[in-house]
Amino acid sequence: SQKIEQNSEALNIQEGKTATLTCNYTNYSPAYLQWYRQDPGRGPVFLLLIRENEKEKRKERLKVTFDTTLKQSLFHITASQPADSATYLCALDSSASKIIFGSGTRLSIRP
Amino acid sequence: DTAVSQTPKYLVTQMGNDKSIKCEQNLGHDTMYWYKQDSKKFLKIMFSYNNKELIINETVPNRFSPKSPDKAHLNLHINSLELGDSAVYFCASSQDWSVGEQFFGPGTRLTVL
Numbered sequence: 001s002q003k004i005e006q007n008s009e010a011l012n013i014q015e016g017k018t019a020t021l022t023c024n025y026t027n028y029s030p031a032y033l034q035w036y037r038q039d040p041g042r043g044p045v046f047l048l049l050i051r052e053n054e055k056e057k058r059k060e061r062l063k064v065t066f067d068t069t070l071k072q073s074l075f076h077i078t079a080s081q082p083a084d085s086a087t088y089l090c091a092l093d094s095s096a097s098k099i100i101f102g103s104g105t106r107l108s109i110r111p
Numbered sequence: 112d113t114a115v116s117q118t119p120k121y122l123v124t125q126m127g128n129d130k131s132i133k134c135e136q137n138l139g140h141d142t143m144y145w146y147k148q149d150s151k152k153f154l155k156i157m158f159s160y161n162n163k164e165l166i167i168n169e170t171v172p173n174r175f176s177p178k179s180p181d182k183a184h185l186n187l188h189i190n191s192l193e194l195g196d197s198a199v200y201f202c203a204s205s206q207d208w209s210v211g212e213q214f215f216g217p218g219t220r221l222t223v224l
Binding site: 034038045048049087091098099100101 | 115131132150153154155156159167170201203211212213215216217218
């Protein structure tokens with residue numbers, strides 16, 4: 001079965017730096033991969049979706065890459081701000097009508 | 112306007128009781144989901160409904176019974192609650208069964224004593 005790993009449970013970086021989060025998967029390549037943000041006590045919020053035929057996707061200060069050879073997606077936040085502090089979840093389609101989530105990376109941006 | 116809403120937000124109950132969590136979406140989506148997020152923050156799908164039809168049931172104990180009276184509502188009923196059922200339960204919806212972007216509710220924190 002498909003497995004997904006976010007290999008950093010927590011990441012602390014200085015404000016203004018670029019935060020890079022990693023998502024790795026095993027087995028078959030998903031048709032697409034998604035990134036969500038989750039704040040404490042709230043539900044996940046969709047950020048970006050990247051399809052298997054796309055190498056890179058951008059949205060404001062966010063950038064996602066998708067390498068089907070490495071079976072990896074990288075999520076970048078440039079010019080990070082304390083307000084970017086949250087848990088970021090990677091998700092990919094496991095089969096029809098179902099996506100599976102990684103365990104998340106808790107990002108802390110210190111002023 | 113709230114896109115996906117759940118009630119209650121908090122639920123504290125004794126072991127062995129039966130409880131329900133309600134979910135409604137006003138996005139006009141065809142597909143709705145229930146997820147369980149445990150203490151380690153791992154988010155795992157439980158059920159998925161498309162146009163009131165069950166399409167995913169992820170080996171969840173049959174004490175959990177989802178009900179979808181219409182495509183805007185997906186309720187979760189839990190019988191004979193156990194300590195291990197304590198978690199945060201999230202409802203979500205998506206445009207259709209091909210998944211894509213999902214919209215999550217605020218979650219229901221269930222504590223079984």
